[in-house]
Amino acid sequence: MSAITVEQLTKEFGDVTAVDELSFTVESGELFGLLGPNGAGKSTLIKMLVTLLRPTAGTATVNGHDIHDERSAVRDSLGIVFQEPALDDELTGAENLALHGRLYGQRTDERNQRIDEVLDLIDLQDERDELVEHYSGGMKRRLEIGRGLMHEPSVLFLDEPTVGLDARARRDTWEYIQKMNAQSGISIVLTTHYIEEAEQLCDRVAIVDDGEIVALDSPAELKSSLGGDVVTLALESDDSIPRFCDHLETASWVTDYTTAAGTVHVTLTRGESRIVDLVHLADDADVRITSIDLHKPNLESVFLSVTGRTFDEREGEGEVKGKGKYEGEQNHTASADSPRHNDAATSVERQQ
Numbered sequence: 001m002s003a004i005t006v007e008q009l010t011k012e013f014g015d016v017t018a019v020d021e022l023s024f025t026v027e028s029g030e031l032f033g034l035l036g037p038n039g040a041g042k043s044t045l046i047k048m049l050v051t052l053l054r055p056t057a058g059t060a061t062v063n064g065h066d067i068h069d070e071r072s073a074v075r076d077s078l079g080i081v082f083q084e085p086a087l088d089d090e091l092t093g094a095e096n097l098a099l100h101g102r103l104y105g106q107r108t109d110e111r112n113q114r115i116d117e118v119l120d121l122i123d124l125q126d127e128r129d130e131l132v133e134h135y136s137g138g139m140k141r142r143l144e145i146g147r148g149l150m151h152e153p154s155v156l157f158l159d160e161p162t163v164g165l166d167a168r169a170r171r172d173t174w175e176y177i178q179k180m181n182a183q184s185g186i187s188i189v190l191t192t193h194y195i196e197e198a199e200q201l202c203d204r205v206a207i208v209d210d211g212e213i214v215a216l217d218s219p220a221e222l223k224s225s226l227g228g229d230v231v232t233l234a235l236e237s238d239d240s241i242p243r244f245c246d247h248l249e250t251a252s253w254v255t256d257y258t259t260a261a262g263t264v265h266v267t268l269t270r271g272e273s274r275i276v277d278l279v280h281l282a283d284d285a286d287v288r289i290t291s292i293d294l295h296k297p298n299l300e301s302v303f304l305s306v307t308g309r310t311f312d313e314r315e316g317e318g319e320v321k322g323k324g325k326y327e328g329e330q331n332h333t334a335s336a337d338s339p340r341h342n343d344a345a346t347s348v349e350r351q352q
């Protein structure tokens with residue numbers, strides 16, 4: 001059974017179509033990434049899947065439960081870690097986990113056993129009795145993830161799991177995410193706008209732009225769809241470009257090439273081993289090269305190729321787009337005078 005099936009799922013906020021007729025499946029045990037710039041629609045999609053937002057159209061199932069008709073069953077079978085911190089700094093690590101266990105109705109013995117298992121998994125056993133306010137950013141993040149695992153969900157949603165962490169803590173967090181995916185077989189859906197995160201962690205990645213999935217495959221397949229590495233050669237004069245291109249035509253190892261002012265972009269496999277050959281071709285064509293640049297494709301190149309824009313350009317637009325007044329946003333952080341938790345279940349209850 002697929003962990004998640006999504007069919008034509010759509011969410012409109014007034015004039016803004018945040019999620020536009022998305023369809024995809026996530027297989028059981030898969031580590032699935034939603035990669036896209038800020039404002040692409042990733043959080044909105046997740047909020048619909050965890051039943052925090054009602055779709056405008058379309059449907060989805062999580063662990064076989066329909067997000068329209070079986071909201072409680074959906075919520076019971078998933079864990080979620082939002083971008084916004086949801087821990088109580090004035091409680092210890094173990095107490096934060098216990099609070100979550102109680103919210104899910106776990107009995108004391110069951111809860112204590114699970115706290116131990118989770119603390120082992122996230123490597124915080126030694127710090128279990130320290131107040132969370134003394135934890136580092138990376139430890140807090142691990143505890144948040146552990147908290148989402150307390151009730152042993154089959155699917156875990158992680159919304160931008162490493163945002164705000166330094167490079168070291170980010171890498172550590174990746175390790176824990178991979179470890180729990182491998183050890184418990186839990187299906188994980190994570191959103192990210194870090195290209196490296198999607199590449200390093202995910203079995204498959206859906207690239208989301210403007211509410212739509214513009215590409216979906218394993219990182220390796222997405223990159224190989226671009227046809228290989230790109231070597232950019234700057235030539236001494238524009239006049240020499242046609243001559244050089246004539247010679248490129250004779251090289252069977254060149255997959256493709258394009259030209260721009262003073263430069264030629266050559267697509268080929270194993271670019272590093274072909275630089276000498278390109279220099280020889282230029283010699284044969286009596287063309288002088290002034291610089292050579294080898295570019296290995298990453299998911300950023302895939303994004304550029306499918307949208308025609310870089311991630312940064314889209315992020316810039318996204319920020320402007322995201323400044324409008326939010327309507328119907330469901331609050332999933334608690335007030336200062338109540339226990340601070342943002343579980344999908346309790347948040348939804350507060351809305352209803």
Ligand SMILES: Nc1ncnc2c1ncn2[C@@H]1O[C@H](COP(=O)(O)OP(=O)(O)OP(=O)(O)O)[C@@H](O)[C@H]1O
Nearest residue numbers: 013018038039040041042043044321322326327329
């Ligand atoms: N409650 C809301 N009311 C109005 N517009 C919204 C609301 N929530 C999201 N949007 C808009 O929907 C679009 C998608 O936003 P969303 O937060 O899902 O993107 P995202 O990819 O998750 O980005 P980020 O990581 O910055 O949250 C944006 O244009 C955003 O401004």
